[in-house]
Amino acid sequence: xxxxxxxxxxxxxxxxxxxxxxxxxxxxxxxxxxxxxxxxxxxxxxxxxxxxxxxxxxxxxxxxxxxxxxxxxxxxxxxxxxxxxxxxxxxxxxxxxxxxxxxxxxxxxxxxxxxxxx
Amino acid sequence: xxxxxxxxxxxxxxxxxxxxxxxxxxxxxxxxxxxxxxxxxxxxxxxxxxxxxxxxxxxxxxxxxxxxxxxxxxxxxxxxxxxxxxxxxxxxxxxxxxxxxxxxx
Numbered sequence: 001x002x003x004x005x006x007x008x009x010x011x012x013x014x015x016x017x018x019x020x021x022x023x024x025x026x027x028x029x030x031x032x033x034x035x036x037x038x039x040x041x042x043x044x045x046x047x048x049x050x051x052x053x054x055x056x057x058x059x060x061x062x063x064x065x066x067x068x069x070x071x072x073x074x075x076x077x078x079x080x081x082x083x084x085x086x087x088x089x090x091x092x093x094x095x096x097x098x099x100x101x102x103x104x105x106x107x108x109x110x111x112x113x114x115x116x117x118x
Numbered sequence: 119x120x121x122x123x124x125x126x127x128x129x130x131x132x133x134x135x136x137x138x139x140x141x142x143x144x145x146x147x148x149x150x151x152x153x154x155x156x157x158x159x160x161x162x163x164x165x166x167x168x169x170x171x172x173x174x175x176x177x178x179x180x181x182x183x184x185x186x187x188x189x190x191x192x193x194x195x196x197x198x199x200x201x202x203x204x205x206x207x208x209x210x211x212x213x214x215x216x217x218x219x220x221x222x223x
Contacts, residue, residue, distance in 0.1 A: 034213070046213035049212070104213070106207060107152070107162075
């Protein structure tokens, strides 16, 4: 299993950024995926999850209305579109594979992370 | 939202010691609990799921127990590679992590 996170960078407050996570080594289309972030020197915070088909999505209250999670099973890729970014969104963002098809499970594999600085 | 509280926040120990980390949930989560290990600058790694199930490839010196609101992660004999930060994760309702326990020499 490999998860390759990309798309991070420096963005001004109020700006937008889209993160990508490209998966390999497993049947991507049958597993839920999530994004988890970690602010500098802080703990882990779940951000958003998407079910295997892409029709079910959930968000943490801290990002609801600003972030959108989506997936393209034909490309084995999950995305996180981030709008109206705030300084508090500064963090390393990890993509995580969930253990089943329904989001809301434990994370059994993690990407290497991509740093977003607002 | 379900809150997770770990104790202690920092734990000093030596190679060969037996250590226990506790995680408490603000409401019952049955056994929907996982433990992850994170080393500086690296992604977390799954150790335990469903409170007591050892992930494939994880050394047997790691064990988990508990149900309801109180859970423990035990390392039976610390090895140099075990010095890291440990997080519990509840997945009864979406996901919430504990604040982490840093295990230091």
